[in-house]
Amino acid sequence: METNRFQWKIGGEAGFGIMTTGLVFSRVCMRAGLKTFAYPEYPSLIRGGHNTYQVFVDAEQASTQIHPVHILVALNKETITLHTEELIDGSAIIYDPADFKDGLPTIEGKQLIWVPVPMNQIIKEREGHRVARNTIAIGASLGLLQCPWEIIEGVISDWFGKKKPHLAEENVALTKIGYDAVAGKYATFNYNIEARTPAKPHMVISGNGSIAMGAMKAGMKFFAAYPMTPSSDILGYLSRQERKMDLVVKHTEDEIAAMNMIIGAGFAGVRAMTATSGGGFALMGEALGMAGLAEVPIVVIMGQRPGPSTGLPTWTSQADLRFVLHASQGEFPRIVLTPGDAEECFQSTYEAFNLAEKYQTPVIVVVDKYVQESWKSVELYEATTSIDRGKLLTQDELNAAVENGAAYLRHKYTQDGVSPRALPGMEHGRHIASSYEHVESGATTEDELETVKQNDKRFEKLQTFLKTDAKGPVFYGPENADLTIVGWGSTKQPALEAVRMAEAAGLSINYLHFIYIDPLPLKLVQEALRKTKKTLCVEGNKLGQLEGWVREHAGITMSDHFRKYGGRPFYPEEILEQAKKHL
Amino acid sequence: MTMKLTNLQTTENPDWCPGCGDFGILMGIKKALIALERPLHETCIVSGIGCSGKLNHFVNTYGFEGIHGRALPLAAAVHLANHKLNVVAVGGDGDGYGIGMAHFMHAMRRNMDMTYIVHNNQVYGLTKGQYSPTTEPGMKTSSSPFGAIETPVNPIKLALASEGISFIARGFAGDIQFLHDIILAGMKHNGFALIDVLQPCVTFNKLNTYEFFKSRVYRLDEDTTYDNTNKKMAMERCEEWDTRIATGIFYQVDTPTYEDSLPAIAEKPLVEHDITNIDITPLFKEFM
Numbered sequence: 001m002e003t004n005r006f007q008w009k010i011g012g013e014a015g016f017g018i019m020t021t022g023l024v025f026s027r028v029c030m031r032a033g034l035k036t037f038a039y040p041e042y043p044s045l046i047r048g049g050h051n052t053y054q055v056f057v058d059a060e061q062a063s064t065q066i067h068p069v070h071i072l073v074a075l076n077k078e079t080i081t082l083h084t085e086e087l088i089d090g091s092a093i094i095y096d097p098a099d100f101k102d103g104l105p106t107i108e109g110k111q112l113i114w115v116p117v118p119m120n121q122i123i124k125e126r127e128g129h130r131v132a133r134n135t136i137a138i139g140a141s142l143g144l145l146q147c148p149w150e151i152i153e154g155v156i157s158d159w160f161g162k163k164k165p166h167l168a169e170e171n172v173a174l175t176k177i178g179y180d181a182v183a184g185k186y187a188t189f190n191y192n193i194e195a196r197t198p199a200k201p202h203m204v205i206s207g208n209g210s211i212a213m214g215a216m217k218a219g220m221k222f223f224a225a226y227p228m229t230p231s232s233d234i235l236g237y238l239s240r241q242e243r244k245m246d247l248v249v250k251h252t253e254d255e256i257a258a259m260n261m262i263i264g265a266g267f268a269g270v271r272a273m274t275a276t277s278g279g280g281f282a283l284m285g286e287a288l289g290m291a292g293l294a295e296v297p298i299v300v301i302m303g304q305r306p307g308p309s310t311g312l313p314t315w316t317s318q319a320d321l322r323f324v325l326h327a328s329q330g331e332f333p334r335i336v337l338t339p340g341d342a343e344e345c346f347q348s349t350y351e352a353f354n355l356a357e358k359y360q361t362p363v364i365v366v367v368d369k370y371v372q373e374s375w376k377s378v379e380l381y382e383a384t385t386s387i388d389r390g391k392l393l394t395q396d397e398l399n400a401a402v403e404n405g406a407a408y409l410r411h412k413y414t415q416d417g418v419s420p421r422a423l424p425g426m427e428h429g430r431h432i433a434s435s436y437e438h439v440e441s442g443a444t445t446e447d448e449l450e451t452v453k454q455n456d457k458r459f460e461k462l463q464t465f466l467k468t469d470a471k472g473p474v475f476y477g478p479e480n481a482d483l484t485i486v487g488w489g490s491t492k493q494p495a496l497e498a499v500r501m502a503e504a505a506g507l508s509i510n511y512l513h514f515i516y517i518d519p520l521p522l523k524l525v526q527e528a529l530r531k532t533k534k535t536l537c538v539e540g541n542k543l544g545q546l547e548g549w550v551r552e553h554a555g556i557t558m559s560d561h562f563r564k565y566g567g568r569p570f571y572p573e574e575i576l577e578q579a580k581k582h583l
Numbered sequence: 584m585t586m587k588l589t590n591l592q593t594t595e596n597p598d599w600c601p602g603c604g605d606f607g608i609l610m611g612i613k614k615a616l617i618a619l620e621r622p623l624h625e626t627c628i629v630s631g632i633g634c635s636g637k638l639n640h641f642v643n644t645y646g647f648e649g650i651h652g653r654a655l656p657l658a659a660a661v662h663l664a665n666h667k668l669n670v671v672a673v674g675g676d677g678d679g680y681g682i683g684m685a686h687f688m689h690a691m692r693r694n695m696d697m698t699y700i701v702h703n704n705q706v707y708g709l710t711k712g713q714y715s716p717t718t719e720p721g722m723k724t725s726s727s728p729f730g731a732i733e734t735p736v737n738p739i740k741l742a743l744a745s746e747g748i749s750f751i752a753r754g755f756a757g758d759i760q761f762l763h764d765i766i767l768a769g770m771k772h773n774g775f776a777l778i779d780v781l782q783p784c785v786t787f788n789k790l791n792t793y794e795f796f797k798s799r800v801y802r803l804d805e806d807t808t809y810d811n812t813n814k815k816m817a818m819e820r821c822e823e824w825d826t827r828i829a830t831g832i833f834y835q836v837d838t839p840t841y842e843d844s845l846p847a848i849a850e851k852p853l854v855e856h857d858i859t860n861i862d863i864t865p866l867f868k869e870f871m
Binding site: 027203213262386424426442443444 | 853867
């Protein structure tokens with residue numbers, strides 16, 4: 001019996017309620033004390049098309065989806081034909097015979113366990129909605145896994161009870177029917193759940209939810225955005241929290257307005273953020289440079305999906321790193337962070353607000369569909385640092401400066417490049433912020449020397465950042481490994497599992513994870529890479545965007561690379577396979 | 584202490600062409616700010632790019648010179664961040680009715696409490712005389728050597744057709760006293776106030792000159808039959824152009840503003856919220 005490690009997958013048409021089902025399943029496993037990682041795939045349409053949701057469950061660590069599916073819930077025939085390859089000997093298929101009137105598909109060479117559950121008939125008898133088939137399927141899946149009934153009942157009651165209590169009762173009953181139809185009847189099924197008590201409480205949350213929480217914890221009070229997959233959920237979630245958390249959330253007419261708005265709010269002293277994807281970020285480019293020049297703190301969430309142009313709107317990609325690093329005309333300091341999982345999405349977003357105000361410049365958090373829309377069980381979030389507003393002046397400090405006879409200069413030359421900041425509404429702090437090159441006061445200049453000096457001042461801020469706040473890449477897995485997988489952003493998710501699989505197979509492989517991409521902390525990067533023997537750079541683009549960035553700045557060439565750019569995320573098995581080739 | 588014009592002086596001097604209508608608008612704004620009797624640090628003037636975009640460099644308040652066409656979203660957020668401020672956006676006809684047209688339409692729908700002054704000289708000045716969205720058909724410019732083909736935007740009519748905006752006015756840069764009255768009324772108005780200002784470009788627009796306007800403009804407030812709460816009447820007056828041109832407040836009503844529906848800023852401006860230790864733990868339950 002394989003206990004507490006398996007993968008469950010459900011498939012069907014959009015509109016079948018698959019996303020909700022996946023979340024409910026994750027939550028049951030989470031409350032059973034297990035780690036979960038849930039990953040949805042769907043095309044860009046509202047109804048129809050093939051949707052799947054898969055949940056990987058493990059007692060110790062679930063950072064990714066894996067290749068084999070141990071339980072497949074097929075809400076239609078297509079689900080079986082499309083995912084046959086993922087089934088292994090001993091996998092179970094839960095299906096409704098009513099959906100297969102022409103007979104079951106023949107799958108040769110695999111010992112599969114067919115689990116018929118008359119979901120449509122049960123619903124007909126109880127006059128339920130078609131979507132409720134999912135509830136029966138959850139019951140059947142968990143019955144197969146011998147999950148304690150009380151946990152399931154608790155999750156279903158809470159899930160539906162928050163909306164309508166009578167729905168909770170009906171759904172608990174449906175789940176029980178599914179559970180009883182299967183429990184104890186499939187002795188050959190070799191996977192089960194044994195509930196554990198976790199040391200700390202957990203929640204199941206997406207990367208997008210984690211970003212939104214990080215922003216709220218950081219005191220973001222203004223959010224402006226235009227919907228774009230995969231970042232739309234941030235707008236949706238923050239809109240729902242607007243009243244509870246005292247926010248102003250603005251769905252703008254376009255991304256140009258969103259970017260200009262957060263700059264206006266940032267200038268006026270409110271922590272502000274936008275969230276978009278490549279197409280929207282393209283529209284924001286011009287204003288991004290203005291924030292850099294006018295030294296306005298802003299935070300931008302840039303969620304990648306495959307381009308160019310509309311590309312594959314609902315799939316994943318890591319091909320916009322160079323775009324972010326070089327966006328907007330001219331040169332100005334920016335800080336680019338690439339968190340790799342839900343926990344890092346929370347921490348990096350929180351930290352981005354402190355960095356934006358300390359260095360008075362745009363901070364861009366680069367994520368992707370894979371990390372934004374996958375749901376992970378995590379410990380409850382806590383900030384690890386306190387709010388730091390940098391050189392934001394109080395009215396008293398400003399008064400004192402004036403008493404000393406000094407005129408307030410918004411872009412004053414300082415040793416660390418950061419100038420004290422006054423806000424509109426403060427007495428004695430009047431100044432103009434400008435998209436024009438300026439002198440210390442903000443007044444326009446076209447003088448050569450002043451232009452050079454202001455550029456140097458702005459870039460000095462990055463030197464200060466590198467000395468005080470920048471962090472180097474982090475190793476996961478054994479020290480001095482024979483091979484190091486190198487990655488950034490969401491590559492962390494499958495890479496961690498690949499390292500674990502390697503360890504189980506007796507291979508010496510570790511993972512080096514980059515979050516601080518720009519400015520690249522050169523010494524720390526070189527130090528880390530000196531500790532590697534062979535390196536395999538794994539990233540979701542064709543041209544090797546991080547690999548080139550590290551070569552350009554640190555002068556270090558990776559031993560080899562593994563790249564994917566078909567819209568699908570990496571699987572740990574394929575990373576391991578590639579790694580083995582280079583050992 | 585009464586404020587004087589010198590209090591509004593900055594270290595920068597206008598570099599507009601001698602005789603430019605922008606000087607009239609600058610004076611109108613300065614006089615309105617004096618009459619408003621609010622401390623200068625409570626005003627923020629936000630601009631786009633163009634000859635108009637330079638204006639806030641010459642008024643000693645807070646200011647933000649943004650990028651071309653984007654003064655409105657920038658200003659809207661300054662206002663939402665601190666709605667106690669007197670926020671004024673300034674732009675031009677190319678800036679506001681061309682590249683920035685989308686923002687204009689949506690700013691009107693929102694009716695936020697801010698003032699929007701458009702320097703409408705019916706030509707692109709700073710880029711050396713191309714035709715603009717308000718250029719009269721047939722006018723020859725560097726980008727319309729055979730005469731402009733497009734039908735011009737009528738900003739007042741556009742605003743009247745928009746539901747939401749609660750103050751619609753037109754001024755003339757050659758009538759500073761009346762312009763100052765209109766700007767002051769716009770600043771005092773609770774809601775989005777559009778002030779389209781007829782502003783002769785002495786260098787590139789040889790058609791819509793001071794003389795052109797002086798022989799045509801009249802003041803709506805001197806017409807006792809005019810009712811500025813009557814949209815139909817306003818629609819008729821804004822069509823006038825060839826023989827006479829109305830200036831003054833075309834339309835003014837008291838309607839709810841965008842920020843009236845934002846509980847987060849009901850008690851104090853957003854910028855005054857304490858963010859040092861925000862409790863997000865109540866958000867966790869939904870995910871457990």
